[in-house]
Amino acid sequence: MGGTRAIRAGDGDGRGALGSTLSGIAVAIGFVLFLGGFVWGAVVYQPYTVPTDSMVPTVKPGDRVLAQRIGGGEVRRGDVVIFKDEQWSDSPMVKRVVGVGGDTVKCCGAGGRLIVNGKELDEPYIEAEKLDLAGAPGGSASRTPFEVTVPEGNLFLLGDRRGASLDSRAHLEEAGQGTVARSAVKARVDALAWPAMSMLERPETYAALPGGTSTAGPLLLQVAAVVAGAALVVLGAAYGPVVRVLGRGRRRERADVR
DSSP states (O other): OHHHHHHHHHHHHHHHHHHHHHHHHHHHHHHHHHHHHHHHHHHHEEEEEOOSSTTTTTSOTTOEEEEEEOOGGGOOTTOEEEEOOTTTOSSOEEEEEEEETTOEEEEOOGGGOEEETTEEOOOTTSBOBOOOSTTOOSOBSOSSOEEEEOOTTEEEEEOSBTTTOOSGGGGTTSTTTTOEEGGGEEEEEEEEEESSOEEOOOOGGGTTSTTOOOOOOSHHHHHHHHHHHHHHHHHHHHHHHHHHHHHHHHHHHHHHHO
16 A cells, blocks of 8 residues: 555656656747747848838838848849938838839839839739829829839839829939839838738739749748747746646545545
8 A cells, every 4th residue: 555655656746747847848948939039030120110101001101010131132023122222312211112123114004004014013002193184094003104124233113102102203314214223222021010910912913024023031930939939938837836726626635535
């Protein structure tokens, strides 16, 4: 009888020690994932507050976005980028890339659409500019007509709110016809962080053009690491209190049986 009780007590202690070890490992892994996700995110992304309404309805003034730090060579058509060009402004600006080196960008085609290399674009992300002109379409991608061949190594940029955006169209008479060097790009917007969290979609209309569209950065993976890490820390830390509560419950049951 005494030997049997000793074996059972030993088994219990063994299970308790193993559980404590596993909970400690879970907490340690959780901290690594949690902190690692944050550090990884801080290295890859920079937060940016949108200052103007030129990118409405995609992003609004005061919105907080997360922009992936990239080189200009990684930019593709349709990307929303943060760039700085002294001829445009002393401050960083946010616009959408509609043309890259070698492209012919023209507006407007049938129905007021933007044309890139002869292809009319479907741009559901823009706020179409209303034209109060006889015979004009109800909405247009630009009130200002233009046709530009983008120099190699440069980008043609437009705001999504075409009626209120000071973009490449405002610099057509300058060298490069309003285009900006790829080297001016500092980051690419991947997600809206505030007031709501959402990923920016890559416009399908550019997918058929040479080079296609860019792929999203590792933001979702980083968020998953942070969430998983937090869950492991909570579960691992909760192991001890839960075991103690359950142990007290079993001891009360034994006392009641006696």
